Amino acid sequence: MSSFETLIKKIENREAVIGVVGLGYVGLPLAVEKAKAGYKVIGFDVQQSRVEQVNQGINYIGDVVDQDLVDMIKSGQLIATTDYARIQDVDAVAICVPTPLDIYQQPDTSYVESSANEIAKNSHEGMLVVLESTTYPGTTEEIVRPALEAKGLVTGETVFIAYSPERVDPGNKQFKTKNTPKVVGGITANCTKVAASLYRNVLEGDVFEVSSPAIAEMEKIFENTFRHINIALANEMAILCEKMGIDVWEVIDAAKTKPYGYMAFYPGPGLGGHCIPIDPFYLTWKAREYNYHTRLIELAGEINNTMPEYVITRAMQVLNEEGKALRGAKVTVLGVAYKKDIDDVRESPVLKIIEFLEQHGADYQVVDPYVASFKCCGKRMETVQLTKEMLQQSDLVLVATDHSDFDYQMIANESKLVFDTRNALKGITKPNKYVKL
Structure with missing residues (x-):
């Protein structure tokens, strides 16, 4: 029996041992779902503290159900380790490590390279290796494949390599790892079949097969670039509408009544998270190899990146209208997470x-029910609990993240001046002085 047939049989019979490298926002939910599907799962991470938390059943990712993690640990279906030699024990492994930008806005693939090398060092015949980290088209072929083939493995025959982009949306109540459709592209047809077989046995969402890793890599960047550009358009419209005395939020509500040809995107104080602010720049970097300048993407980035400064400029203006300067003003910032109802400040x-x-x-304080502390301005900062007295004493209340836990009616009732960057007080009786982005 060939390596391909043996691995497919192991996957179908749930006899395969699955590895997940990187136990963060992508890796831990994936590891838990694979364990729940009946596979023995070994999670790998370089952080000893994170490994210890997993092995103690302590959950630190919002999209993982606490009890699911506890159950998988207690049953022995899931264990975590820092020992990459245990890669020798797995039949399939997913790479779910960060892919940040460096100080020059260029891709930092060091985590992917390190993971690929560790896997290659401990590889064996009949393995599936899937890269899930968001990256530029060509990464799987340029980094993962050479590392494994240097060990004498033959792609599509004795080792199976594919790319399947993560589609985690932290805080999404409807779509989780389990039910989000998956895209899979292998280097060969057999690579695609093996990877798709595993995901179909684990997930409820459809598995869509594409012809190559590059297609899957580009697909993920296209998804996030689409959002990046459309949010930039919404932000630019917000700036223009403010100058014209038009409520951009009402404009968007009106536009989205059209049942075709329009999809609602909303302005805000800027982009956050590990994907949308970063992924498009992987494409702009790669495009330079082909002597192409991605003007639209870079312009969208320029607009989105200037939104925090625009928010501060507007804050100065609304304070000036009240005869106050930003310097020395008491400002309460509501929310520091990059989106509502999560604890992620990346x-x-x-x-x-x-x-x-x-x-x-400014004399500011930050309130966030999901974030106890965060690093900013070169120091560790603590959040505080929201009180009526705090609102009453504030010269400006800045709604930066629209968490559902905030009592917006109380905020409206007790605040002298509210600057709402998220339209969070929609439908709420407004305070005397209320300004929207």
């Missing part, structure tokens, strides 16, 4: 807003 535009408040000498 690339949050609110961090930039806080930096501006610090630079301009």
